[in-house]
Amino acid sequence: MKKIFYIAFCVLSAIAFGSCQNITTDGVTGITYYPVITLEGDSQIIVQKGTQYNEPGYSAVLNGEDVTASVEVITNLNTSKSGAYSVTYKCVNADGFSTTASRKVIVLDLKDAVEGFYLTSADSYRDRAGTITKYGSSFEILVTNNDDGTYSCDDLLGGYYCQRAGYGADYALAGIFSLDGSGNVTHISSSIPGWGDSADGITGTFNSETSTFDICTVYAGMKFYVTMTKE
Numbered sequence: 466m467k468k469i470f471y472i473a474f475c476v477l478s479a480i481a482f483g484s485c486q487n488i489t490t491d492g493v494t495g496i497t498y499y500p501v502i503t504l505e506g507d508s509q510i511i512v513q514k515g516t517q518y519n520e521p522g523y524s525a526v527l528n529g530e531d532v533t534a535s536v537e538v539i540t541n542l543n544t545s546k547s548g549a550y551s552v553t554y555k556c557v558n559a560d561g562f563s564t565t566a567s568r569k570v571i572v573l574d575l576k577d578a579v580e581g582f583y584l585t586s587a588d589s590y591r592d593r594a595g596t597i598t599k600y601g602s603s604f605e606i607l608v609t610n611n612d613d614g615t616y617s618c619d620d621l622l623g624g625y626y627c628q629r630a631g632y633g634a635d636y637a638l639a640g641i642f643s644l645d646g647s648g649n650v651t652h653i654s655s656s657i658p659g660w661g662d663s664a665d666g667i668t669g670t671f672n673s674e675t676s677t678f679d680i681c682t683v684y685a686g687m688k689f690y691v692t693m694t695k696e
Contacts (some may be wrong), residue, residue, distance in 0.1 A: 498528040500556035502536065502566040514574040518544055523566070525556045532556060540570075547572050547580055547609040549619070573609065578673055579644065580610045583693040585623040592688040604628040606693055608678075615643045621655055621667060621682050623691035635659035638684065644671055650680060657684075 506521025524533045540552040550570045557563040573580055582605055589600040604624030609617050620627050620637035627637035640655030640663075652667035662685070669680030676695035681688055 497558060497560045497562055499562060500525050500527045500532060500535075500558055500564040502554050502556055502564055504554065504566055504568055507568075509569040509571065511571045511573060512544055514547055514572050515545060518542060518570060520552075521568075523554050525554075525564075527556070527558060542570055542572075544572050546612070547574060547577075548617070549607060549609075571607070577610050578676070579616060579671065580608050582607055582696045583678065584696055586692040586694070589623050589689070589691045589693075591625060592690065594686070600625065600629055602629065605696075611641065615641050615653060617641050621664065621680065621691075622684065622689050623680075623693055625689060626657075632659065638664060638682065640664065640667070642667065648673060650678070 502523060502525045504521070504523050510518075510521070512518050520538075523536060524531070525536050526532065535556055537555045538552065539555060540550060542550040542552060548571075550572065552568045552570055554566045554568075555563055556565075575581070584603040584605060585600060587600055587602055591598045591600075600623065604620075605628075606623060607619045611617055618640050621640040621642075622638045624637070626632045627634060630636070636657055636659040638655050638657050641653040643651045643653060645651070648671040650667060650669040650671065652664065655664040655667070657663065665683040665685075667680060667682045669678060671678050678691070678693050680691045680693075682691065683689075
């Protein structure tokens with residue numbers, strides 16, 4: 466009787482095991498190949514505000530086969546508004562695995578006296594309770610016109626944490642400010658997503674003759690003195 470029970474148990478176990486194998490492997494190939502996307506042109510493109518964006522081109526190959534027609538292009542690009550945008554290229558294989566590539570598009574009014582790319586001075590510095598730390602290098606900062614009397618800056622700390630310390634974009638102090646007729650800077654809003662806080666205050670000036678900002682940003686009890694000149 467025990468022998469019969471043992472045989473029956475083994476048969477049922479084999480059936481159950483076989484069923485599980487069929488379920489987990491159903492519709493999945495033994496080897497999956499990922500698409501390879503290649504972008505033509507530069508990874509960052511500047512477009513004159515109000516003009517048309519011309520796609521430089523892209524291609525995709527999957528296991529030696531041209532699948533460029535299967536690439537989906539995703540973007541929030543609006544060439545009528547200054548700012549930084551991304552164009553994402555996505556291709557999915559038969560097993561549902563995807564590959565993406567991206568390109569940054571910067572929309573600028575090249576005739577605007579203020580908006581554009583700036584380089585911080587290497588002599589910019591952070592004052593932390595009397596301890597001075599110079600930036601030591603130049604970092605690229607983007608300022609854009611919001612078309613409402615205000616400007617946006619992608620890092621009012623001049624790249625100190627985002628670029629100098631290498632923390633990444635979440636640690637840039639993105640902010641909005643206005644300029645009066647004398648070039649005085651008025652802080653409107655700002656935030657550092659990585660730490661979830663903002664600047665305590667920002668003062669400074671813009672010199673239209675030299676296209677230079679001199680800004681003092683108070684953040685977390687520290688003062689950041691940043692000089693940045695338009696490229």
